[in-house]
Amino acid sequence: MFEIESEGRPAALPATIPSHVPALVQAAGERAQTRFCEFFIANIRNPHTRRGYGRAIGEFLAWCEQRGLASLIDIAPLHIGAYVEALTRSHSAPTAKQRLAAIIDSQSVKTTEAGGPRGVSIR
Numbered sequence: 001m002f003e004i005e006s007e008g009r010p011a012a013l014p015a016t017i018p019s020h021v022p023a024l025v026q027a028a029g030e031r032a033q034t035r036f037c038e039f040f041i042a043n044i045r046n047p048h049t050r051r052g053y054g055r056a057i058g059e060f061l062a063w064c065e066q067r068g069l070a071s072l073i074d075i076a077p078l079h080i081g082a083y084v085e086a087l088t089r090s091h092s093a094p095t096a097k098q099r100l101a102a103i104i105d106s107q108s109v110k111t112t113e114a115g116g117p118r119g120v121s122i123r
Contacts, residue, residue, distance in 0.1 A: 022061045027071035040108055056102035080104075 025036045044050040064075055068111050080103055087096045 022058065024061045024069065024072045024075075028073050032072055035079060036106075043105070052098070053102040053105070056099040057106050060099070060103050 021033045021036055021095065025032055040054065041049055044053055060083055063080060063086075067079070069075060080100070083103075084096055084100050087099060089101075
């Protein structure tokens with residue numbers, strides 16, 4: 001599971017930044033790893049939001065790994081839609097929407113021209 005570290009970071013960096021990069025992100029290459037960390041540092045200012053997004057993205061990436069995806073680059077809108085569909089069976093719509101927001105926001109990490117997760121919505 002992807003965790004957010006809150007101690008042992010240089011004073012110039014936010015207190016809660018990724019303590020490690022998930023395997024699917026590592027498999028996408030060095031640029032994706034850098035962008036993954038930058039996403040949490042530069043885009044998410046609130047430490048509580050950063051932790052929530054980290055947890056949501058970690059759960060999604062674990063789900064992807066369980067289904068045989070080898071890299072962040074392999075994740076397509078179809079995978080995100082299937083994950084959200086499964087999530088809505090076990091969680092409330094607001095919870096699923098919050099996790100979907102984290103996943104969609106994090107898609108800027110991908111270093112491929114494949115495009116983002118268009119067409120995924122929760123009602």
